[in-house]
Amino acid sequence: MIGLVFTSVFSRGSNTSNEIVFGSYGNKDIVYTYNNSFGNAVGHSLSNYSDLSQDNQIYSFVRRLAWREAYHSAVYLTAIEYYLDQSGYQPSSRAVDRRIIEHSRYQTDGKFDERRYRSVSSEVKDNDRELARDQLSMSIWAGDILDSQYHSKAQLNFLWDMATQENSYDYVIIPFSDFPEQEVIKYGQENSYLFTTLPLSRITVESEEEAKRLIDRYGEKEKTPESFALLAREISQDSYAEEGGSIGETDFYLIDELIGRENAESVYKLEEGEIAGPFESEYGWIIFRADGSVSPLSLTGRGQDIRTYMMENELGIVEDAILEKASELRANANNANSFLSTMLEEGFEVKKSHSFPINYAADSLLGGSPEDSDDAALNGTASSDEFWKSIVGLTKVGAISQPVVLNNAVGIFALTSLNSKEKDDFWEERVKSEIARSRQNEFSTAILDESKLFDDRFSSAYKQIFPEQ
Known part of the structure; x- marks a missing residue:
C-alpha cells in the first residue's frame, strides 16, 4: 500500500528529494521520507489497519489518523534529539556499529555476516545507521530521564501502605x-404561574428590522390566524414554520426561559389574536401571536412536567x-x-x-x-x-x-x-514503570500542547501527499 501511495505522489516530480517537512522543533525540521524514522512509523501505524479496504468509507479518516499518530512519534523523537543536542550528546560510532552488527538484515544464523553487509547499498546502510542513532538516542534519553529516578525505601513503603x-x-x-409526589404538587401550587398555559404561534427572523417589517405586513392584512400562518410559512426561520408558526399550548416557564420574565409576562397578557414582540433570543428575533386565552390553572396530570422542571431548575x-x-x-x-x-x-x-x-x-x-x-x-x-x-x-x-x-x-x-494485600515481588518495578510512564506522558503533553518551540505544519504537508484531504 505504501509503495502504491508514493509511486503516485512522487511521480509528479514536484519533490525530487522525496522529502516533505511536516514541522519543526527548535532548530530541527520534522522531515518525512518513506524510509526514515518518520516513514517507518507511518508504515507501522498503517499496518494496524491493514485489513481495512481502501474502498471503505472511513479509509481516508483512518489513514489520516495513522499518519497523525506516526507524526506525533516523529515530533516526540525530534524534541528528544533537540534536547540531547542541547546537552552535547551524540551516540558514538562504536555504539552505532554495535547496533548495525546486531541488525537482522546483516546476520546469518544469528551471527554478523560481512558478505551480506557488503551486498547492501550505501543508501540502505546510511538509513540503517540513522535509525540506529535514533534508537540509541531514545534509549539513552529514556534511561536517564524516565528510568533512573531515585525512589527511597520510605517513598516506596508509603505507596505500598496506601x-x-x-x-x-x-x-x-x-x-x-x-422526591415525594406531594412535594412536587405543592411546588406546582406555590408556583402556579410557571405552569400557566397559553396557545401561541411564533415567527422567528434574523434581525429586529426584519421583524418590524413583518409586523407592518401583518398589520396591513386582516389579523387572522390564517394571515399569521401564511407569513410564518413564508418567512419564519424555526422548526414551527411548517405548522404555520403554531406551537400549541405552552407553559409560561418555557417562554420565560426563551425571552426573559418581563417579556414573557407581556406575552401572557395578550388577548386572543394580538401579537407581541419582537423579542431578542439566542435563536433570533421572535414575534408571538396569542391563538386563544390563558387557560385556568389545573395541575391534574402535570406532576411529571413539574418534576422535570424542578430537576432542571430547582x-x-x-x-x-x-x-x-x-x-x-x-x-x-x-x-x-x-x-x-x-x-x-x-x-x-x-x-x-x-x-x-x-x-x-x-x-x-x-x-x-x-x-x-x-x-x-x-x-x-x-x-x-x-x-x-x-x-x-x-x-x-x-x-x-x-x-x-x-x-x-x-x-x-x-x-x-x-x-x-500481600506485597508482590514486582511492586518496586511496577512503581518505577508507572512513574516513568507518567513522566513520559507529561513530557509528551509539554511538547505537543505547550512548547513554543514546536511548529506544527501537519495539515498543509499532509495535503501535499493527499490533495483530496
Missing part, C-alpha cells in the same frame, strides 16, 4: 426520583429533601447498630462494593477504584472530593458515612471489611 489497605462497603442509593430543593431523608436513615441505622437491617426494613436495596484502597482519581499504581463495578450511580466517585471525605474517616467495621450526593442521587456507605 495500595495494600483495601476496604469494602455496603451502600444504598436514594435517587432524586424518590435541583437544590430536590437535593436538600433527599439529603434530609438520607440523614434520618443514617440516624436510624446508628441507633439500631445495624446498617443492613435498617435499610432492608426501610425497603432499600443494599448493594456491596468491590474492595478498593483510598485511591483518589483512580491512580493505576494504587490499584482499584470505587468505579470498578457496573453501578452507574458510582460513576465519577473516584474523583469526587465529597465522596472521599465521606468514607475516609470510616475506620471501624459497621461505621456509617454521612450522606453524599452522587449522580442525581444520594448515597450512604457502611464499612464492612478491611483487607490487606
Whole structure:
C-alpha cells in the first residue's frame, strides 16, 4: 500500500528529494521520507489497519489518523534529539556499529555476516545507521530521564501502605426520583404561574428590522390566524414554520426561559389574536401571536412536567429533601447498630462494593477504584472530593458515612471489611514503570500542547501527499 501511495505522489516530480517537512522543533525540521524514522512509523501505524479496504468509507479518516499518530512519534523523537543536542550528546560510532552488527538484515544464523553487509547499498546502510542513532538516542534519553529516578525505601513503603489497605462497603442509593409526589404538587401550587398555559404561534427572523417589517405586513392584512400562518410559512426561520408558526399550548416557564420574565409576562397578557414582540433570543428575533386565552390553572396530570422542571431548575430543593431523608436513615441505622437491617426494613436495596484502597482519581499504581463495578450511580466517585471525605474517616467495621450526593442521587456507605494485600515481588518495578510512564506522558503533553518551540505544519504537508484531504 505504501509503495502504491508514493509511486503516485512522487511521480509528479514536484519533490525530487522525496522529502516533505511536516514541522519543526527548535532548530530541527520534522522531515518525512518513506524510509526514515518518520516513514517507518507511518508504515507501522498503517499496518494496524491493514485489513481495512481502501474502498471503505472511513479509509481516508483512518489513514489520516495513522499518519497523525506516526507524526506525533516523529515530533516526540525530534524534541528528544533537540534536547540531547542541547546537552552535547551524540551516540558514538562504536555504539552505532554495535547496533548495525546486531541488525537482522546483516546476520546469518544469528551471527554478523560481512558478505551480506557488503551486498547492501550505501543508501540502505546510511538509513540503517540513522535509525540506529535514533534508537540509541531514545534509549539513552529514556534511561536517564524516565528510568533512573531515585525512589527511597520510605517513598516506596508509603505507596505500598496506601495500595495494600483495601476496604469494602455496603451502600444504598436514594435517587432524586424518590422526591415525594406531594412535594412536587405543592411546588406546582406555590408556583402556579410557571405552569400557566397559553396557545401561541411564533415567527422567528434574523434581525429586529426584519421583524418590524413583518409586523407592518401583518398589520396591513386582516389579523387572522390564517394571515399569521401564511407569513410564518413564508418567512419564519424555526422548526414551527411548517405548522404555520403554531406551537400549541405552552407553559409560561418555557417562554420565560426563551425571552426573559418581563417579556414573557407581556406575552401572557395578550388577548386572543394580538401579537407581541419582537423579542431578542439566542435563536433570533421572535414575534408571538396569542391563538386563544390563558387557560385556568389545573395541575391534574402535570406532576411529571413539574418534576422535570424542578430537576432542571430547582435541583437544590430536590437535593436538600433527599439529603434530609438520607440523614434520618443514617440516624436510624446508628441507633439500631445495624446498617443492613435498617435499610432492608426501610425497603432499600443494599448493594456491596468491590474492595478498593483510598485511591483518589483512580491512580493505576494504587490499584482499584470505587468505579470498578457496573453501578452507574458510582460513576465519577473516584474523583469526587465529597465522596472521599465521606468514607475516609470510616475506620471501624459497621461505621456509617454521612450522606453524599452522587449522580442525581444520594448515597450512604457502611464499612464492612478491611483487607490487606500481600506485597508482590514486582511492586518496586511496577512503581518505577508507572512513574516513568507518567513522566513520559507529561513530557509528551509539554511538547505537543505547550512548547513554543514546536511548529506544527501537519495539515498543509499532509495535503501535499493527499490533495483530496
